[in-house]
Amino acid sequence: MDSLKKTSVPSVRATKVCVVGAGYVGLTAAVCLAELGHSVVCVESNPQRLAALLRGEVPIHEPGIDELMNRHAGTERLSFTDDVEVAMDDVQVVLLCVGTPPRPDGEPDLRQLGRAAAGVVSAARGDVLLIVKSTVPPGSCEALELLAAGHAREGVNVVVASNPEFLREGQAVWDFFNPDRVVVGIDDPQMQDLVTGLYPAQWPLVLCDRRSAELVKYAANTFLAVKISFANEVAQLCEALGADSQKVLAGVGLDARIGGAFLSPGPGFGGSCLPKDLGGFIAVAQSVGQSAPLARAAQVVNSEALDSILRKLEVALGSLQGKRITILGLAFKPGTGDVRFSPGLGLGEALAQRGVLVRAHDPVAAPVTTSMELVSDPYQAVVGADALVIMTAWPQYRELDHERLREEMKGHVVLDAVNVVGIDEVAHVDFDVYGVGRGLSTDFAPVLWPPLEWMLDSEPHNAAVSR
Ligand code: UGA
Secondary structure, eight states, X not given: OGGGSSSOOOOOXXXXXXXXXXXXXXXXXXXHHHHHTOEEEEEOOOHHXXXXXXXXXXXXXXXXXXXXXXXXXTSTTEEEESOHHHHTTTOXXXXXOOOOOBOTTSOBOOHHHHHHHHHHHHHOSSOXXXXXXSOOOTTHHXXXXXXXXXXSOTTOOEEEEEOOOOOOTTSHHHHHHSOSOEEEEOSOTTTHHHHHTTSOTTSOEEEEOHXXXXXXXXXXXXXXXXXXXXXXXXXXXXXXXXXXXXXXXXXXXXXXXXXXXXXXXXXXXXSSSHHHHHHHHHHHHHHTTOOOHHHHHHHHHHHHHHHHHHHHHHHHXXXXXXXXXXXXXXXXXXTOOOOTTOHHHHHHHHHHHTTOEEEEEOSSOOOOOSSEEEOSSHHHHTTTOSEEEEOSOOGGGGSOOHHHHHHHOXXXXXXXXXXXXXXXXXXXXXXXXEOSSBOOOOOOHHHHHHHHHXXXXXXXXXXXXXX
């Protein structure tokens, strides 16, 4: 656990806290707040998830949570219940960590948040501070305060604050204890310390109004999405030009003003956050008459990433109908078992629709699906396959025995959508490797011609100069 913290965590003034929702955000917050010294009661309404938590089991794959659960669950620092009345006994501070999934039109569905707030406020016997950790569009905290006040007992005041969460799945505990920033949006200065006091005073703090805090989260995830889509656009260009996107983007990212993080091209971003928050950002912009062209472009590029993989498979295999294709990697990224908006799962479904017999392997994720056969060993998964597609950059896929894979496969097509296969490492194996942005094109003539033309004193250029 100590490896998940940069330094020993400074102490805080212990507070009794109710956390509503034991998903990635809520469970991480609950165990980490307990570790900081707070006394946490976590409300979970899903009976299976609650039963697992009460047995001391962690229902998600997240490094570091098990250890904190073992240390604190069942002590006065950490308990779980589905009874809001019990949870709200003598509690003023509530963290709302419920889901805000997207509706089909991209607008966020905030009904869980409304229900959770109504539940805790109805149970509160004294003033209550609701801290919204869930990602919500600007204006939500103010709206929630109005809604919640309608459920409060006589004389009970409700204040709502925004404290968005920036943790990444797979690194949630590390991110909690090593935050780049803690953002707190609150309009009531008297309640401010109750929120900021949950965290060590040394952690970088951005204190602002609630709408700004809410927008920090949407804007940050939208920027990350734009950055990845930019990397994917550059990678597409590299393929057409015969350039190497890994070198190009490394060269771009070393500019300190740009930074190398989130410049890895791949099969498109997935997960429950980036696609959802990008859609939410666009919906919010449109609700105030703006069109958010940058954000929309990031969405377009992202949806083209899967099309590009399908196109490459068609180039390599001809018709896909009846072919056997193996997918390695179903989690939306390494380090998690989450398959929400997962490119690997999306590809499997798209291939199955085209009549492909799909087999898949993932070290952690085990989705319920009829589109593909899940196999527990990667070498077993490729037996008889015409092509292999690597969709998640799990470390174990960097260590694969390529000769053994080739022996088990029928065909020799490897589509490495996350660039984990070293081209030099497989040079001696009879594989055709297609990466992302790694120079598919061998026909340089059309690429050479425009620059040459642009160097010559031809008519249009002269005309432009003389004007
Ligand atoms: C993201 C943000 O990174 C967190 O800061 C935020 O708190 C979280 O959403 C949230 O809103 O709750 P997460 O969805 O866990 O975190 O995953 P990321 O590590 O951001 O990856 C998102 C997707 O982008 C993955 O599919 C990943 O493979 C892809 N990605 C990431 C790339 O394709 N290229 C990159 O260079 C980086």
